[in-house]
Amino acid sequence: MEQRGHVILVDDEPMVRQSTEQWLSFSGFAVDSFADAESALAHLDVQTEGVLITDVRMPGMDGLELLSAALSKVPGLPVILLTAHGDVDMAIKAMREGAYDFIEKPFVPERLVETVHRACEKRRLILENSKLQSVLAKQSGLDATIIGISPAIQRLRRDVLKLADLDTNVIVYGETGTGKELIAQSLHQYSRRKSQNFVPINCGAIPESLIESELFGHEAGAFTSASKRRIGKFEYADKGTLFLDEIESMPALLQIRLLRALQEGVIERLGSNQPLQIDLRVIAAAKVDLREDEHFREDLFYRLNVSQLHIPPLRERMEDVPLLFNHYLRIATKENTEEGSKPRVLSEHDLQALSRYQWPGNVRELKNIAIRFAVDGDSSISAILSAADPMNNSAIGRASASKLLPLSVQVASFESNVIREVLARHKGNIKLVMEELDLPRRTLNQKMIRYGLSRTDFTKG
Structure with a gap:
């Protein structure tokens, strides 16, 4: 027995x-x-x-x-x-x-x-x-930054320390929310360039018309709105590290300029004929294999692909979930609750819900769930996960027809969907939402925090 x-x-x-x-x-x-x-x-x-x-x-x-x-x-x-x-x-x-x-x-x-x-x-x-x-x-150094006990994360920490000193260009692969920028920061922090700037730029978040100016800078008068000289990210990262996130979204013409900058160690600001010598390390991050991307230049790929790091998705290292969740829960409790409050203790049901969930948003999603769990002292992990993603492909979402979800989970899912629909209908106008749902402002705010809803997500369009 x-x-x-x-x-x-x-x-x-x-x-x-x-x-x-x-x-x-x-x-x-x-x-x-x-x-x-x-x-x-x-x-x-x-x-x-x-x-x-x-x-x-x-x-x-x-x-x-x-x-x-x-x-x-x-x-x-x-x-x-x-x-x-x-x-x-x-x-x-x-x-x-x-x-x-x-x-x-x-x-x-x-x-x-x-x-x-x-x-x-x-x-x-x-x-x-x-x-x-x-x-x-007890964690310190890289163990306190890249958290986990799984073999994959232990291997990743070793690889980061090994590559940090080599000062080579690196491509970091990983799904959304796995922590690619954290890995890039760690490569910088443990390199000889750590005292210089670490400069991140998301290639997918900047309009194509502006990204060249963002990277290489411009002189006053280079274009209509260029009223004064601007130092670009490359120049600002000189002697340090430039992190290019979502590099797969970089326009083709800009890929050519990036290749030249990496090959020759020289850039030119827009509107200038004066070459500038630069010495920097480039760390690129991508969600897809750049070698298989027909829109990404092969010669640029080989220039960047001196070394590679692969971050495993959270669903492939589930033994790290409790440790990561407690880490972010402790931070969330300190930042979002009364001084001296202790983190909530996870129940057996909470731990099971964490272990069954597939974490499509990876560590970023886990961090958000930890914040909601810390702020809302009444909701279980199951209720929060169901409200955040009612149709998720976890065991929670795959509950068999013969076994209904707990009533609290179903109620939370329904309530979350109603509030979301009303917010969308009124384009985030809180006053109109309060009137339609007949809720006081404080109650509506608490429910929006519980379900991870922000009015700004509904104000566009």
Whole structure:
């Protein structure tokens, strides 16, 4: 039988202690039993797994005293009290002092087993969360930047350190949201150029008419709106690193100028005949294989493709998800909640939802979900994921027809879709949305934060 958890049992009555131990052992729990509270207390430490079950009325240290001493020694340890003399006042006092549950003798064995099972699950989650926080706290250097324990991420960190010192051009491949700019920044930070500028530019976010000026700069009067000289990204990155994100979207004519700049180490501002010597490292990022892109120049590809790095999508390194989520949850809690607030503890259901989701938006999406989870103290991970992407291809989205999603998930999905539709209809006009939905501003704001909705997403068009 698979072990369901660990129990530390304390009861001064031998018959009761033995029978309870036998029943728990038969039910799949590992049991250490003690006849007095002092012996059990000495057995506890901060890494104690499972649950403490103790009788209340015992000679010497009684169960309530053991409860207080145990929680002082092992914060978060679930403690279940058993007594034949229980009353309402004692139960209230015990729960106020941190007892997990309070069960009167003679108890129904099945109820005790179910309570112990839930308590063991809670303790396991607390220890797992503590372990993750400990791992994060001990990280330094590149481990604290490129976070993960999977073989793929460990290999990526090694490759980054190896390539950083080579000072060669690099192409970084990865899906949207995998962290290509983070990898580029790491290559720069651990290179001999780290004291110089790291200059990022998204080739897909700048209009084609402006990108040449952005990269190479211009002289005053070079074109109608050029009222003064502008230093381009290439010149600003001299002696440092230029990061060209989404380079697959670079226009063909600009690819020719980029190739010349890389080959000769020379650029010219628009409107100038004066060549400028540059010394920089280029890191390019792409979502697709540039070698297979018929619109990307082959000679430019070979000039850039001195080295390559491939960032695996999050769905291929699911063992990193809990660590990454706790990292961003800790940051989100610090930045978005009251000072001194502790990060929410993930439930078993939350962890399962994280592990089943396919993360189409990769780490960027995970970070956003962590922020919503930190801000909204009531929603589960399942509800947040369902609201953010009701049709996702995860196990949540693929719930079989024979097993409906939890009501809270369905309600959250419906509510999110209604608010999204009304925002779109009124083009982000919050006043009109409030009137149509009959919601006060504060409530609407809370729901929009919960579902990741921003009015600016609906103001265009």
